[in-house]
Amino acid sequence: MTTTITELETRERLQPGLASSSMLWEYAPSLESTDHVRVAPRYELFIGGKFVEPHSGKYFETINPATEERLSEVAEADAEDVDRAVKEARRAYEKVWRKIAPSERAKYIFRIARLIQEKSRALAVVETMNGGKPIKESRDIDIPLAAAHFFYYAGWADKLEYAFPNRNVAPVGVAGQIIPWNFPLLMAAWKLAPALAAGNTIVLKPAETTPLTAMLLAEIIQEAELPPGVVNILTGAGGTGAALVAHPDVDKIAFTGSTDVGKRIQRAIAGTKKKLTLELGGKAPNIIFEDAPLDQAVEGIINGIYFNQGHVCCAGSRLFVQESVVEPIIRKLRERIGTLRVGNPLDKNTDVGAINSRAQLEKIRELVDSGVEEGAEMVQTQCTLPSRGFWFAPTFFTGVSQSSRIAQEEIFGPVLSVLTFRSPEEALEKANNTPYGLSAGVWTEKGSRILKMAAKLRAGVIWANTYNKFDPASPFGGYKESGFGREGGIHGLGPYVTLS
């Protein structure tokens, strides 16, 4: 069965008797200005400190997923370009970066952090235009956190002997880093900052649908006067990533993306000396006990799955509710998703922006259809979606069985599956019953229960009475098919050092 939540229903609830008054519920558009933003018509590859044409001469279009309008075109790097970039990174590593005083390395990284802060408005607007996420997310979360990561790891550059006491710490060498489209600049910061602090040089590949903030970061890196070749940025699709993984002179691969590609990368480097860290998919459980503050929990669920269109690998996409509070939780959830504003990501009032690409939208639709076919009950907001671009209305399913696809597979969209439990043991068993293990949320007033659940949940990150909170000092990463290795905190330095 499918139910839609109409705007009238939501209005009637909020202002009984006045539902039809158009005065009540209108938001005046509050668009972030794009006048100050300069997007070049074309971006080249960033190799050896310069912007250079791709060997193939090929470029591909990058669009705004909220309008399908072309924003720019970017170069497509092939194996020759990968080789050029790796050679530059190797030269910079041997001749400059591994040799300079760690406190000097720190100065460059601090400079990048400050430049990100200075240009934060433009970076936020471009992130939103190229990725589809609401401006309030890119402005308040992605860009400040990206700067914070550079600040944090700049601080470690000359203190590595304290991070790894009584050990000799050396860099690994040349790192190949491949990132996805859900947090383009933030993922670049997560990867670049610890690698640079530990003395490595880098070839970074952003995702094919979101290359623009990486190219603005290349400009920042140039402006920060980082020695040429220390950071190289190659745009391209899966083939470019595969060429980087296969290059014999890369010492370490760091990958964030789908579990399928992660497995492929693992196979490709098996038997080589390359180090590897993988941050892959997730199907995070959010567990609400009957003693939890229910309004706060519902707000956490909304934040965990609908803000950012569910485009977060740690999104709380499975909600486990203790049976005694199922009724109020479903009611509150239904009321709250009715008030989410879906639309122009550049509008400061928007809660749910555009889906990142047509391919992603099709994946979401396919999985949602499978949920309906498998007999779950779907509740969806009936909002007026823009006629162009890629959109999906906030949705949740009740009556979901553990084995159904919507309870097992990563949807990566604003879609929540609600399941129930009676005892903490049942919650644990169901929550852990997935191939993934990236993150989890626990909502209860009892501190002891939080600790007990946290000890038994097989997830790299567990939030208690909150969700989706990040800090550069705190490690992030998965268990099982969610990958291995940690990013953030002292743990995030580990993959970029060799210890003796």
Ligand code: ADP
């Ligand atoms: P998502 O499903 O999140 O788009 P993908 O795993 O497809 O994730 O993509 C994440 C990143 O991996 C992107 O930068 C993409 O270009 C890159 N990529 C895709 N296929 C490969 C591959 N075979 N080898 C290396 N990188 C790849």
